[in-house]
Structure formats: C-alpha cells, structure tokens
Amino acid sequence: MLIFPETKFDFCGDEYIYAEISKEMRIESNFKAISITNELxxxxxxxxxxxxxxxxxxLIRYDPNAISPHHLLDYLQEIDQQKSDRSELYFSSRIIEIPVWYNDKITKRTIEKYQHLQPEAEGDDFSYVMKANGFTDKEDFIASHSAPPYFITSLGFKPGTAWGFPLGVPQRQILQAPKYPSPRSYTPSEAVGIGGAFTVVYPSESTGSYQLIGMSAVPVYDPGQSLPLFQDSFFLAKPGDLWKYRPVTEAEYYNIREEVAKRIYEYRVKSIEFSAEQYDEEGMRYISQLMEGF
Known part of the structure; x- marks a missing residue:
C-alpha cells in the first residue's frame, strides 16, 4: 500500500530547495519524486x-530574483499533497532493450588488474556476485538478472549514468552486491555493474566501485547525438524509464557493436503509461502486461 510520510523541505543556500520524501530508498518514494518533478x-x-x-x-534550483523561495515552496507543497494520492502517480515512460554480453572477456581483463581491492572475489566479479546471491549455475544467474525490467530511478555520478531498480521481484529475491571497498581507477565504457540492489551501465570510461558482470552492446551516452534515439538528449535514460537487459553471445555483441559504429543500430523501444497505483495493486502481473509484445 502506498503510504508516504510527510515530505521534509529545506532551503539550501539562495538557489535551491531540497525535498526529502522518505529517509530510506523505497521505490514508491521514487514514483512520487518522478511524478512531482514531471508535473513541475x-x-x-x-x-x-x-x-x-x-x-x-x-532538488529544485531557482532564480531568487525571479521568484520568492517561499512562493516556490507553496507550489511544491501543493503538488506534493496532490501526488500523495496514489491515483495521481502516473507518467509516460519507455521500455528500452539493452543487449548485454554477460560474463564477458572485456570486464574480466579489467577486473584482473584490481584483484587487490577485493581479494575475496579472486579477480572475478561475475562469479563473486553469483555466489553471493546463492547461485551455482551461471546461466541461472544470468536468467535471474535479465528477467525483470529495471526502473530508472535517477541519473548522476557521471553524465548518462542511470540507476536501475528491478521491478516485480520479491524483496528476498532481489540480486544484490557489495561495492568495492576502494574504487577502481578504470572501468570500461558500457560495462554493466551491480552495487547494492541497483544495476548501472557505465556511460564512459571512469572510476567505479560496482561489481562488473557484463558489457552492454549499445551506448547509453552519445554526446555526438549520432544515433536517432539520442536526438533529444545526450543520454539514453530518463527517470521513469524501464530497461530490459537481454543476454547476447560474444558474436552477437560484436555484430551489434558494428551496427552501432555504422550508426545503423535501432534500439528496441516501447512507449507506455506507467501507473504506480496499478503496480502497487498487481505487482508482477502489471509488469507482465506492460511487457506484452516486447
């Protein structure tokens, strides 16, 4: 049942208002955050x-010369009250397929260089995460990770990094992994990692502390906007999107990379209307309905 505590608002300096919907990460709170910011x-x-x-x-950034922070706060409180009604938590969204080469050779070569950061993983993040979640068979682990869609809760860390939380999965079955105690100095672009319950695709080469389990065959950040899906933004992700990871072989991975390089790859996308109320009531059955035909 969607029940929200009272939102806490704070003025941050002269240009920002911060709204805390809940202290802990709850997917329901993220539904509300996205609904409110879309309305704003x-x-x-x-x-x-x-x-x-x-x-x-x-977080809201505003121009104090154009609007009083107290007047803006009135807007926020009004919308917050409206969006505390679960029937108001709905928004346009997209399901986007992300082909992934799991247990790949590229991230394995990277991880070998950083074995000293977590000796218990023995230089193999994929097996480390698999065993930490009680799996003994690699294909079973891949099937479990790629089965649900991942709800994009927010973007940050580096341009284009999107955090994905699995939907329709019972709490006890959500795959989780500890982050590296100290971050790597290098992570390859398009590496797929798990940290806590979140899955990310690294948009570009960077430092990183998530456990690496595969490689996305497609970019999630296109600063040149050379692929059609990036015409409106450098970033593939928008908060509220659902990403569906599809396992591919090494050969499929390189075939897709070639299509991307030639700028002829077409992302598989489905536009949907997401209702937090229906998700709250129907759970996986609702997710299955959204995924029909995809």
Missing part, C-alpha cells in the same frame, strides 16, 4: 531553473 516541468513555473529527481527526494 509541465507547469513551467517562472524562475524555476532545473529539477533533479533522485531515489527518494528531489
């Missing part, structure tokens, strides 16, 4: 500069 963008409030949704909160 629709209203196009004069003086509001940027809106940043996060896992269980959101």
């Amino acid at each position: 963008r629709k209203r196009n409030i004069p003086g509001m500069i940027e809106v940043y949704p996060s896992n269980a909160s959101y």
Whole structure:
C-alpha cells in the first residue's frame, strides 16, 4: 500500500530547495519524486531553473530574483499533497532493450588488474556476485538478472549514468552486491555493474566501485547525438524509464557493436503509461502486461 510520510523541505543556500520524501530508498518514494518533478516541468513555473529527481527526494534550483523561495515552496507543497494520492502517480515512460554480453572477456581483463581491492572475489566479479546471491549455475544467474525490467530511478555520478531498480521481484529475491571497498581507477565504457540492489551501465570510461558482470552492446551516452534515439538528449535514460537487459553471445555483441559504429543500430523501444497505483495493486502481473509484445 502506498503510504508516504510527510515530505521534509529545506532551503539550501539562495538557489535551491531540497525535498526529502522518505529517509530510506523505497521505490514508491521514487514514483512520487518522478511524478512531482514531471508535473513541475509541465507547469513551467517562472524562475524555476532545473529539477533533479533522485531515489527518494528531489532538488529544485531557482532564480531568487525571479521568484520568492517561499512562493516556490507553496507550489511544491501543493503538488506534493496532490501526488500523495496514489491515483495521481502516473507518467509516460519507455521500455528500452539493452543487449548485454554477460560474463564477458572485456570486464574480466579489467577486473584482473584490481584483484587487490577485493581479494575475496579472486579477480572475478561475475562469479563473486553469483555466489553471493546463492547461485551455482551461471546461466541461472544470468536468467535471474535479465528477467525483470529495471526502473530508472535517477541519473548522476557521471553524465548518462542511470540507476536501475528491478521491478516485480520479491524483496528476498532481489540480486544484490557489495561495492568495492576502494574504487577502481578504470572501468570500461558500457560495462554493466551491480552495487547494492541497483544495476548501472557505465556511460564512459571512469572510476567505479560496482561489481562488473557484463558489457552492454549499445551506448547509453552519445554526446555526438549520432544515433536517432539520442536526438533529444545526450543520454539514453530518463527517470521513469524501464530497461530490459537481454543476454547476447560474444558474436552477437560484436555484430551489434558494428551496427552501432555504422550508426545503423535501432534500439528496441516501447512507449507506455506507467501507473504506480496499478503496480502497487498487481505487482508482477502489471509488469507482465506492460511487457506484452516486447
């Protein structure tokens, strides 16, 4: 049942208001954060500069010369009260397929260089995460990870990094992994990692502390906007999207990479309307309905 505590609002300096929906990460709180920030963008409030949704909160940047922070707070409190009704938690979304070469050779070569950071993994993040979640068979682990869609809760860390939380999975069955005690100095672009209950695709080469389990065959960040799906943004992800990981072989991975390089690859995408109320009531049955035909 969707029940929210009272949202806590704080003024941060002269240009920001921070709203904390809940102290702990709850997917329901993220549904509310995305619904509120979408509504704020629709209203196009004069003086509001940027809106940043996060896992269980959101941040507003505004121009204090254009709007009083107290007037803006009135807007926020009004919308917050409206979106505390679960029937108001709905938004346009997309299901996007991400082909992944799991247990790949690329990340394995990377991980070998950082074995000293977590000796217990013995230089193999994939097997480490698999065993930590009670799996003995690699294919069973891949099937478990790729079965649910992952709800994009927020973007951050580096441009294009999107955090995905599995939907329709019982709490006790959600795959989880500890982060590296100290981060790697290098992670390959498009590496797929798990940290806590979240899965990410690294958008570019960077440091990183998530356990690496595969490689995305497609980019999630395109600063040149050379692929059609990136015409409106450098980033593939938008908060509220659902990413569906599809296992591919090594050969399929390189075939897709070639299509990407030639700029002829077409992402598999389905537009949907997401209802938090229906998800709350029907769970996996609702997710299965959304995934029909995909």
